[in-house]
């Protein structure tokens with residue numbers, strides 16, 4: 001069993017013990033309902049045929065249809081999909097959505113495929129699972145290596161095979177193809193909401209050396225009024241990963257007055273203690289696809305080149321908030337002692353191991369867990385699903401306001417659980433999530 005899957009099962013066991021969930025129910029919670037495993041043939045540009053391994057794991061549907069993203073990554077494997085599927089069950093449960101949990105993946109590097117090959121692969125994936133999915137059965141969405149264009153191809157292929165157009169069968173589609181406004185930034189925006197609520201409980205997290213007041217945003221309102229850090233230094237943030245999630249949370253936090261001092265992607269990391277101009281780096285990344293040394297020269301307000309180093313070193317920077325937003329298993333027993341941040345906001349799924357979390361807890365570093373921190377994505381997907389099913393069309397402001405309300409409520413419930421039981425944020429979130437699912441199982 002992979003260490004990622006072991007970690008997730010370990011968190012589930014720990015929470016089940018505290019929540020006094022029976023062994024029989026626990027056995028069900030640890031085992032996926034169903035695993036689909038298949039191969040996708042793709043005709044490559046050179047005329048050869050290549051086969052790609054693919055999976056869909058439907059973990060649990062006690063609370064509603066299975067829900068979860070599809071990952072295209074060359075290192076994906078069945079254990080990873082099982083772990084991610086399980087996390088989806090806890091995520092949808094902890095935020096109170098009428099969904100279960102699932103996940104899918106294809107072992108492929110999507111950047112190595114031509115657009116035609118990528119489309120063929122995406123449609124081939126749907127051919128492997130279409131009879132097992134649907135708006136009331138299992139609703140896929142984007143994850144690492146997939147995006148709105150891929151969801152559009154998949155939704156189109158599903159309509160083709162099933163003989164009916166069902167926009168609610170996939171979420172994360174482009175706005176012109178039945179997608180929702182706000183979905184693209186939903187995960188990042190949700191991370192900001194959770195962090196904002198967390199910081200309201202941590203008035204001492206910042207060093208109150210400075211008396212600078214909050215800076216107005218472009219839209220004119222006080223950037224950080226909600227966490228009231230006036231009279232203190234803006235919180236500094238390091239973000240690992242600059243994809244769908246990392247770039248969106250970087251933008252949202254920067255808009256709200258946080259100082260992003262470090263970012264990274266799979267090629268390397270940049271550090272600018274004076275704060276990185278996120279809008280500039282986003283433009284460059286969109287144009288060139290990379291963050292590298294050349295980009296570095298134009299980032300900092302000081303006009304000096306910022307520092308370039310490895311993406312693991314980013315984890316050890318002296319910042320207030322560390323945000324892993326790339327892949328799992330980044331903060332481990334081996335490197336947890338070197339972390340200097342005051343809090344870790346897990347925007348990636350599974351970035352911190354169980355052993356690492358014990359070390360962090362001993363050192364007084366709190367971890368806001370993935371199932372809560374990055375749940376804005378699935379909440380945004382839920383509102384897309386509702387709009388698709390009911391023929392509604394909400395503005396981005398409306399969608400973000402709904403996500404904000406849902407997550408604020410979920411955070412308060414987890415905070416109350418944590419207070420009641422004196423446990424970590426992760427255990428509080430898992431206990432709430434498991435309890436809901438266990439109760440639904442008992443009623444079946």
Ligand code: NAD
Nearest residue numbers: 143144145241242243244245265266311326348349374377
């Ligand atoms: P993505 O493919 O858009 O981006 C991943 C980013 O991580 C890329 O910038 C890549 O270069 C970078 N990366 C990869 N390996 C790295 C490494 N070792 N160090 C630093 N950077 C590295 O994927 P995404 O959709 O942004 O997903 C990121 C994480 O967030 C995943 O764990 C995913 O499961 C989770 N997540 C995604 C969503 C969503 O809506 N897309 C929702 C919830 C959680």
